[in-house]
Amino acid sequence: MNSLDAARIRLTIDGRSVEVDAGTTVAAALVVAGVSGARRSVSGQHRAPLCGMGVCQECRVTIDGRAHALACQTLCREGQIVRTCDGEGLP
Numbered sequence: 251m252n253s254l255d256a257a258r259i260r261l262t263i264d265g266r267s268v269e270v271d272a273g274t275t276v277a278a279a280l281v282v283a284g285v286s287g288a289r290r291s292v293s294g295q296h297r298a299p300l301c302g303m304g305v306c307q308e309c310r311v312t313i314d315g316r317a318h319a320l321a322c323q324t325l326c327r328e329g330q331i332v333r334t335c336d337g338e339g340l341p
């Protein structure tokens with residue numbers, strides 16, 4: 251590996267294995283995984299990351315069993331398990 255090669259990280263999103271560069275946020279990994287929504291609104295609509303800076307709260311997912319984690323404020327880690335509304339990770 252040379253200095254231009256980023257380290258790769260493998261995590262699981264809704265049961266699917268996803269590989270991303272080190273330093274990737276979970277919100278970006280959701281896009282890589284093709285996930286359409288992070289959570290559902292109280293009326294059942296898909297909600298997805300919007301602001302990317304921890305304000306809107308639309309990117310809440312369950313990360314390693316911790317509910318309501320902000321995907322845009324969390325970096326991917328090796329072996330991490332992420333559940334979205336599609337994976338029934340949130341109520």
Ligand code: FES
Nearest residue numbers: 300302304307322
């Ligand atoms: S995208 Fe807005 S808080 Fe994460």
